[in-house]
Amino acid sequence: MPDILRFRGPALRPFLTLAVFAIAFALLPQYATGEVGTANIANVLTSFAGIGLVALALGLTMIIGEYDLSVSSTYLLGGMLAVKTGGDSPVLGAAIAVAAGLLVGFVQGVVIAKLRMSSIPVTLGGFIALLGLVYVLSNSKSVNYSDLKVTLGLNEPVLTVFTERSLIAIGIFLVLAGVFAFTWLGRDVRAIGSDRKAARTSGVRVDRIVIGTFMSSAAISCFSGALLAYSLAYATPNRTVAPLVFATTAALLGGVSLSGGRGNPLGIGCGVLCLAILNEALAVTGSAAYVTYLVTGGLLLIVTIVDAPHLLRWWRTTKAAENLRAGFSGRPPAEAATGGAR
Amino acid sequence: MTENATAQPAAGTQPLLSVRHVSKTYGAVRALDDASLELASGEILGLCGHNGAGKSTLVKILTGQVHPDGGEIAMRDAPVELRDPLDAQSKGLAIVDQELALAPDLSVEENLFLGNFDLSLLRRPGAVRRRARDLLSRIGLAVDPRSPLEKLSIGERQLIEIARLVGRDARVLILDEPTATLSENEIERVFAVVRELVREGRSTIFVSHRLDEVLDLCDRVTVLRDGRIVASRSTADIAHRQELIKMMIGRELPPPQRSEAAGVAVGAGAAIAGLRVPPAVADFSLNVEGGQIVGLTGQIGSGTSQVLRALAGLEPDARGGFTLDGGAVRLGAPAAALRAGVAFASNDRKGEGLFLEKTVEDNLVATRLDSLSRLGFIRGGALRETARRLVDFVKVDGDRIGDTVEHFSGGNQQKIFLGRCLDREDVKLLLLDEPTRGVDVAGRAEIHQLIRQAALAGVAVLFASTELDEILDLSDRVVTMFGGRIVASLAREETNAALISADMTMSHERKEVAL
Structure with a gap:
């Protein structure tokens, strides 16, 4: 395995969390009613394809220490543009969605990088304005997509558990x-x-990378919206902030730090899969919707607490306190022998 | 009168860097006035001057952060234009700033090559690891290149930064106050690396307020005063730091005056019994009487800072007994400490002290808003009057009371910071962590005087410093810590620098004395 793929420390946590989730999911039938089979795995991967790319888009901006609130809107915008312009050519519709995302990301990125502004107000403005644009484009109604061949093709099973759509999403994650x-x-x-x-002082071209990250984020989000709209055969202006909440949860589960500097696409992918498995498990056991919210919220709380820097410090100081009782480790032998201060 | 005011290296050596008649003006302030100096290959040049003398401006010009109004900079006699820091680095001029340009979440090797354009886009881990190991071995640092940077000590991080600049073939390394946060061992290590690099033909400009270190490390020292270079001498010709101080401030510095009230008990003061702050402090007990100034010293990591932070309520894991004028004070609760009359000034005035983007007035009254309010409404007149009085008290230019603090020199920032804790009737214990870090000798004398005035008013003062001169100048009692415990607690008259140094390091000689 290449050295740079050997994750250590906190970077390893999302993979371990995913492993725990996968094992628990496989053992589910032994402890609850319901069965787990390839259809459930296919459902997990479909969820992954549906919202995973939005989590990836948001996670990228979180890694650079920013937060792109507008991913919810670009997700809807991408779907709406694809449906409205991709009737004759789905590729053209997707390309227009991606181009729109690049433009939105460029404008937001330039404002944030060049004017040294916080991403929160800029992308909040972007979120509201783009939502308005989506309503204008859709005339406040869902818009159907007429090319059912594309819809069926994207949802066609591949190797039992995959679909064309989930493979595209996995491919983007891997790239x-x-x-x-x-x-x-x-x-x-x-x-x-x-x-x-x-x-910046070290020579990293900070502004370019910040702008590029926002462009990538918006383009991925738009493309994800286009994929979803094609696969559902319609686009809707009515999903507002739900994708943002899911994406944030998945990114945090995936080891991305809100303060920036930590995280990678594979970790975010693990976070998305964890949430998708959880949702599927709750569906298999026939749990009510409120259980999903309670469990997801509780899980997020646990993960963020486990990652909290102060918890680690507390653990270290507790260990150090044990050392103190056993004889202070930093105490020089001679001083210990003479008893300390005069 | 200036001494050899065009600062030149020894005759016959070709200058690596030449600064010729460089000037810079900010508004009405002439920050740098016709400054000229030369630096030879393999030379270590000390750059000294009080706060506001022009050192920072000169350093910023040499690293491309600021553009001069006039004059010329040349490398090996070829004029160069330094457009920005990266451009300066590409021309061989690089700075190791007190605030290191390293990313703590990245590994050592990722930091070593951060922003390096020589590398291809694709990572080649094997080749990079070899280059990283080579760089690390050149500076004598035995760490795994894959280690996260955040696991390294501050001194090791500074060496990583030096290694990175060496990797970029920096010919002139500018070290700006590099030792302020380092322990004695780390300072020695950094100095050894600098000397080794100089032997390779690189040159170093060492900017510091620590004059003994300047005299120890540098071949030559250039002194700036009021934006002009006023002297440049071989350090071999400077017998004592007092000579250097005289060059810096243009007069003899008066000997430190001890407050008449110093050592005179006024109130019961603070009693600390069995204080523990794992893992830094194992056992700490001390009484500080009202009106007394106790200096706490030790190497970085000895626990001095944690003692002060614990008493200010900032260490949640602190345990032990703490009373102030007879009343128990709960540890781990900053609000309880404040209510009891504890005032704390951190060693990080920018991070934990000043509101840099607020005015002098806003900063000075920030800790007094309760007493300046009635029914929750701030009394504007009383606030302005108090701020005006405090500006005079801390001796900051009263005309600049409306200026934002970020535009003041380090010394003035520190005085404004301390002004928030001083001259308050509700303060019974004043805790100061490195009260004069980054402050020049003149500013330091003024700050010491402010601290003595607080003691004169009956406040118990406990301050921590790693600078022995400051400990000896200011303290009535000197408490030395090592490995989280007090190893010596002596009246000022009973101790001296050699004794304290030995206690700080628990060196063999001192232990014999102790036994």
Whole structure:
């Protein structure tokens, strides 16, 4: 395995969490009513394809220490543009959606990078304005997509558990994971989130990367919206903030830090899969919707508490306190022998 | 009168860097006035001057952060234009700032090559690891290149930054106050690396207020005063730091005056019994009487800072007994400490002290808003009057009371910071962590005087410093810590620098004395 893929420390946590979830899901029939089979795995991957790319888009901006609130709107915008312009050519519709995302990301990125503004107000403005644009484009109604061949093709099973749509989403995750693992770009993205001033002083082209990250984020989000709209054969203006909540939860579960500098696409993918498995497990056991909310919220709380820096410090100081009782480790032998202060 | 005011290296050596008649003006302030200096290959040049003397401006010009109004900079006699920090680095001029340009979430090797354009887009881990190991071995640092940077000590991080600049073939390394946060061992290590790099033909400009270190490390020292270079001498010709101080401030510094009330008990003061702050402090007991100034010293990591932070309620895991004028004070609760009359000034005035983007007035009254309010409404007249009185008290230019603090020199910022804790009737214990870090000798004398005035008013003062001169100048009692415990607690008259140094390091000689 390449050295740079050997995750250590906190970066390993999303993979371990996913492993726990996968094992628990496989053992589910032994402890609850309901069965788990390939159809359930296919459902998990369909969920992954549906919202995973939005989590990836948001996660990228979180790694550079920003937060793109507008992903919810670009997700809807991408779907709406694809449905309205991709009637004759789905590729053209998707391309227009991606181009719109690049433009939105460029404008937001330039304002944030060049004017040194916080991403929260800028992308909040973007979120509201784009939502308005989606309502204008859709005339406040769902818009159907007429090319059912495309819809059926995207949902056609591949190797039992995959679909064309889930494979496309997995492919995008892997490409970005490759960029993070095998090029200096990934390191520069994390460096910007870790300490922007230090990155700038070191020669990292901070503004370009910030703008590029927002462009990538919006383009991925738009493309994800287009994929979803094609696969459902319609686009709706009515999903508002639900994708944002899911994406944020998945990114945090995936090891991305809100303060920036930590996280990678594979970890975010693990976070998305964890949530998808959880939702599927709750569906298999026939749990009510409120259980999903309670369990998801509780899980997020646990993960963020486990990752909290103060918890680690508390653990270390507790261990140090044990050392103190056993004889202070930093105490020099001679001083210990003479009894300390005069 | 200036001494050899065009600062030149020894005759016959070709200058690596030449600064010729460089000037810079900010508004009405002439920050740098016709400054000229030369630096030879393999030379270490000390750059000294009080706060506002022009050192920072000169350093910023040399690193491309600021553009001069006039004059010329040349490398090996070829004029160069330094457009920005990266451009300066590409021309061989690089700075190691007090605030390191490293990303804590990245590994050592990722930091070593951060922003390096020589590398291809695709990462080649094997080649990078080899280059990283080579760089680390050149500076004598035995750490795994894959280690997360955040696991390294501050001193090791500074060496990583130096290694990175060496990797970029920096010919002139500018070290700006590099030792302020380092322990004695770490300082020695950094100095050894600098000397080794100089032997390779690189040159170093060492900017510091720590004059003994300047005299120890540098071949030559250039002194700036009021934006002009006023002296440049070989350090071999400077017998004592007092000579250097005289060059810096243009006069003899008066000997430190001890407050008449110093050592005179006024109130019961603070009693600390069995204080523990895992893992830094194992056992700490001390009484500080009202009106007494106790200096707490030790190497970085000895626990001095944690003692002060614990008493200010900022260490949640602190345990032990703490009373102030007889009343028990709960540890781990900053609000309880404040109510009991504890005032704390952190060693990080920018991060934990000043509101840099607020005015002098806003900063000075920030801790007094309760007493300046009635029914929750701030009394504007009383606020302005108090701010005006405090500006005079801390000796900051009263005309600049409306200026934002970020535009003041380090010394003035520190005085404004301390002004928030001083001259308050509700303060019974004043805790100061490195009260004069980054402050020049003149500013330091003024700050010491403010602290003595607080003691004179009956406040118990406990301050921590790693600078022995400050400990000896200011303290009535010197408490030395090592490994989280007090190893010596002596009246000022009973101790001296050699004794304290030995206690700080628990060196063999001192232990014999102790036994």
